[in-house]
Amino acid sequence: MTAFRERLKSFFGIQGQVKDEFFEDLSDLLVEGDFGAAEAFNTVEILRARCKKDRVSDPEGVRRELAVLLEEQLLGVNTGAAPDGFTPGPEKLTVILLLGVNGVGKTTTAAKLANRFRERNRPILAAADTFRAAAIDQLKIHGERLGIRVVAHKHGGDPAAVVYDAVEAALSGGGDLIIADTAGRMHTKAALVEELKKIDRVVELKASPCRYIKWLVLDATTGRNALAQAEIFHEAVTLDGVLLTKFDSTARGGVVFSLAQTLKLPVVYVCDGEKYDDIRLFDPQDYVREFAGLV
Numbered sequence: 079m080t081a082f083r084e085r086l087k088s089f090f091g092i093q094g095q096v097k098d099e100f101f102e103d104l105s106d107l108l109v110e111g112d113f114g115a116a117e118a119f120n121t122v123e124i125l126r127a128r129c130k131k132d133r134v135s136d137p138e139g140v141r142r143e144l145a146v147l148l149e150e151q152l153l154g155v156n157t158g159a160a161p162d163g164f165t166p167g168p169e170k171l172t173v174i175l176l177l178g179v180n181g182v183g184k185t186t187t188a189a190k191l192a193n194r195f196r197e198r199n200r201p202i203l204a205a206a207d208t209f210r211a212a213a214i215d216q217l218k219i220h221g222e223r224l225g226i227r228v229v230a231h232k233h234g235g236d237p238a239a240v241v242y243d244a245v246e247a248a249l250s251g252g253g254d255l256i257i258a259d260t261a262g263r264m265h266t267k268a269a270l271v272e273e274l275k276k277i278d279r280v281v282e283l284k285a286s287p288c289r290y291i292k293w294l295v296l297d298a299t300t301g302r303n304a305l306a307q308a309e310i311f312h313e314a315v316t317l318d319g320v321l322l323t324k325f326d327s328t329a330r331g332g333v334v335f336s337l338a339q340t341l342k343l344p345v346v347y348v349c350d351g352e353k354y355d356d357i358r359l360f361d362p363q364d365y366v367r368e369f370a371g372l373v
Contacts, residue, residue: 087371112332152362178295183323189220204244204258205230
């Protein structure tokens with residue numbers, strides 16, 4: 079996000095009073111920062127009205143008003159979005175289903191979550207991406223390194239059956255938290271969407287009552303394509319939140335606000351490295367300050 083942040087800082091660094099052209103240019107800039115056109119226009123129109131009402135006419139004042147507005151958008155969907163640990167016990171069994179397309183880092187993210195939660199929980203990793211033998215092997219390696227149980231079937235097996243067996247293992251006393259890695263074939267394929275719905279039904283029927291969470295893993299560097307992926311998966315299984323991977327300086331960041339405005343989806347965690355500890359809770363306030371160049 080560094081490069082875009084510098085552009086935004088430069089934009090707000092102009093001298094004099096802001097005029098209508100200023101807001102139009104800001105809207106265009108937000109689109110370049112991976113806002114959707116509709117979301118950028120809506121945000122800027124609200125910003126323009128607020129600035130007029132509060133008689134804010136200098137660029138720095140507008141930037142701070144923008145930061146307040148963006149923070150409100152994120153806090154509106156992020157309140158209580160990240161359960162950083164769960165209460166153990168069979169009545170509190172938690173199932174986390176990780177969704178997303180190929181290459182976004184779901185398998186590594188599953189391991190990071192298991193590592194994060196294992197101090198207070200007994201996680202089980204479910205290798206429900208049976209379409210890639212490498213994904214099964216990779217999750218097994220993570221499990222060995224972390225000392226965490228992995229439930230897996232053979233390559234080409236039924237993903238829903240893997241999740242079913244993981245739930246069985248947990249209910250029999252083997253754990254209180256299931257983190258399921260799912261297949262990541264192209265999100266536009268109807269067959270994949272139907273498979274996810276099948277897994278969804280298995281969890282609802284077998285694990286109920288439980289805490290059931292569906293998180294979408296998105297590559298932060300893919301920009302607007304990330305929103306398109308989220309729309310498909312959200313329609314299929316109703317997501318509870320988003321985890322962003324590859325969260326480094328190449329990500330422009332605006333898609334986070336589009337996820338909040340368009341789909342009411344909170345960002346829960348961000349990952350910015352390959353180590354197990356390279357995952358952190360998403361902080362809306364810090365994110366907005368960085369996006370707006372206030373840090």
